[in-house]
Amino acid sequence: MYTWFYGFSEEPFHVNPDPRFLYLTETHRQALNSMTRGILDRNGFILILGELGSGKTTLIQHLLNTIDRKVKAVAIFRHQHTYEELLEDVLRELKVPSAPQNKVSLVRQLN
Structure with a gap:
């Protein structure tokens, strides 16, 4: 139409x-x-x-x-995240290997 x-x-x-x-x-x-x-x-x-x-x-x-x-x-298009899940998703999208960890270690990996 x-x-x-x-x-x-x-x-x-x-x-x-x-x-x-x-x-x-x-x-x-x-x-x-x-x-x-x-x-x-x-x-x-x-x-x-x-x-x-x-x-x-x-x-x-x-x-x-x-x-x-x-x-x-x-x-990241997922709407509901914990802070840790958001960091894990960002690291995954950037192809930075990471295992679920605490906030501090995830932020260090991101930086």
Whole structure:
């Protein structure tokens, strides 16, 4: 329906976000700039909050696809974590071998 009515070449709405369909509003540009600055300035964890369907995942995927490959950045999409689980997930995404440990040793491995 959308493809014919709007003249799209393919279906724009999928279950999984597709960064090719990213539309940068001023708010999205500000969020993208803040995330990029936060990563390049090595500010640590960056949290993106927004309404369901507002483009958070698409924006994050766009950033990860366009940021310099030398920069190590990961996205964690699981919503509920203990602090230790979050650290373990980040280490796993960065491919840093770790066994479940206490907060202090996990933070040391991350640094």
